[in-house]
Amino acid sequence: MLSFACRRFRARFTPGANLPHRRACPGCEAxxxxxxxxxxxxxxxxxSLRRNLRALAAPEPGAVLPFPxxxxxxxxxxxxxxxxxxxxxxxxxxxxPEWIRxxxxxxxxxxxxxxxxGPVLAGAADRGQQALQRAHEEVTPxxxxxxxxxxxxxxxxxxxxxxxxxxxxxxxxxxxxRARAELSNFTVWLSSTTEDLMxxxxxxxxxxxx
Amino acid sequence: xxxxxxxxxxxxxxxxxxxxxxxxxxxxxxxxxxxYNLAVHFAGGGEDAEDLTQEIFLRLYQNLRQxxxxxxxxxxxxxxxxxxxxxxxxxxxxxxxxxAVSEEMLEQIPAACEDPQSAALRRQQLRAVYQGxxxxxxxxxxxxLLRDLQxxxxxxxxxxxxxxxxTVKSRLHRGRxxxxxxVTSRLGMPAGAVALQGLGVEAC
Numbered sequence: 001m002l003s004f005a006c007r008r009f010r011a012r013f014t015p016g017a018n019l020p021h022r023r024a025c026p027g028c029e030a031x032x033x034x035x036x037x038x039x040x041x042x043x044x045x046x047x048s049l050r051r052n053l054r055a056l057a058a059p060e061p062g063a064v065l066p067f068p069x070x071x072x073x074x075x076x077x078x079x080x081x082x083x084x085x086x087x088x089x090x091x092x093x094x095x096x097p098e099w100i101r102x103x104x105x106x107x108x109x110x111x112x113x114x115x116x117x118g119p120v121l122a123g124a125a126d127r128g129q130q131a132l133q134r135a136h137e138e139v140t141p142x143x144x145x146x147x148x149x150x151x152x153x154x155x156x157x158x159x160x161x162x163x164x165x166x167x168x169x170x171x172x173x174x175x176x177x178r179a180r181a182e183l184s185n186f187t188v189w190l191s192s193t194t195e196d197l198m199x200x201x202x203x204x205x206x207x208x209x210x
Numbered sequence: 211x212x213x214x215x216x217x218x219x220x221x222x223x224x225x226x227x228x229x230x231x232x233x234x235x236x237x238x239x240x241x242x243x244x245x246y247n248l249a250v251h252f253a254g255g256g257e258d259a260e261d262l263t264q265e266i267f268l269r270l271y272q273n274l275r276q277x278x279x280x281x282x283x284x285x286x287x288x289x290x291x292x293x294x295x296x297x298x299x300x301x302x303x304x305x306x307x308x309x310a311v312s313e314e315m316l317e318q319i320p321a322a323c324e325d326p327q328s329a330a331l332r333r334q335q336l337r338a339v340y341q342g343x344x345x346x347x348x349x350x351x352x353x354x355l356l357r358d359l360q361x362x363x364x365x366x367x368x369x370x371x372x373x374x375x376x377t378v379k380s381r382l383h384r385g386r387x388x389x390x391x392x393v394t395s396r397l398g399m400p401a402g403a404v405a406l407q408g409l410g411v412e413a414c
């Protein structure tokens with residue numbers, strides 16, 4: 001009958017594990033050694049696999065040199081020149097697509113659009129022209145009627161304006177004539193009055209005479 | 211409806227295009243050394259490589275707004291400067307600079323390999339590979355350079371070259387065969403070896 005410690009050791013043991021109970025118990029030491037011996041047995045590696053594994057460490061079959069070509073370290077001066085490239089140069093902008101840069105594509109696109117939209121637009125244009133024609137037919141008599149009426153109205157207004165102008169002109173002329181007559185009368189009266197005043201004897205002379 | 215998930219590259223590009231200095235520094239940290247090493251291969255090292263690296267990054271910065279995230283950013287950035295890289299590469303080939311491995315690169319080898327004999331062998335192989343690349347056709351050499359010498363993935367290489375991944379694999383296979391033939395003949399090794407792996411060279 002195994003003790004609790006032995007049972008626990010054997011349950012936890014894996015090949016290669018160095019548990020303290022193994023050194024203390026000869027039975028468990030024998031058990032561990034047997035397990036490890038059994039675990040060490042492995043199937044032989046197939047010859048083809050062995051060749052492949054060996055080839056992993058060897059240079060590539062067929063390579064021109066059985067050793068890698070030495071790699072040169074980059075000179076420090078060159079490294080600094082390369083680091084300075086972003087400061088002295090700019091990344092080029094992406095080139096626009098060919099269909100943007102080439103006018104032939106624009107012409108071709110126009111032709112295609114014309115072919116595709118031509119029937120649709122032609123129908124719309126016909127309908128628009130018909131509507132315009134109809135509107136023209138309906139509006140023209142109205143415009144013509146309105147024109148004749150307008151001409152008559154204009155003539156009547158012109159006569160009325162001429163009569164009004166003549167009346168105003170006559171009134172203004174009468175006023176001017178009256179004003180001129182009044183002015184001449186006033187001038188005559190003013191001349192006579194001035195003459196009277198000039199022919200009188202001065203006041204101090206009359207006093208002296210008295 | 212959930213928002214579309216943006217790739218890390220696209221997020222980084224948008225932040226950098228918006229004028230965030232930290233994003234540009236992150237971009238430099240991620241791709242600076244990578245592009246510089248590639249420029250060393252294209253331009254043959256020296257000031258030309260530095261100028262080429264700067265031009266790659268300048269074009270990248272100027273075109274950041276146009277990046278859509280559909281391809282890896284490294285491949286897209288290098289694609290912007292592809293003609294420039296090719297011009298440098300042809301110029302270096304004319305002057306036979308591309309065949310010469312830079313001394314800086316050769317100095318890096320002993321650090322990775324403690325054995326002096328192995329290090330010397332590696333240097334010899336590296337020189338032979340570079341000379342072989344110079345003699346190869348450009349399209350094959352480019353794929354081998356990106357994939358094998360620079361460690362680019364197949365997807366990145368395909369995106370940069372604007373070809374399918376299968377084409378990259380095909381070119382890579384032909385390029386390796388071509389290069390292996392040239393290198394083996396240059397090193398005085400027996401002909402017929404597919405690659406340097408078949409030459410018995412051991413990595414340390």
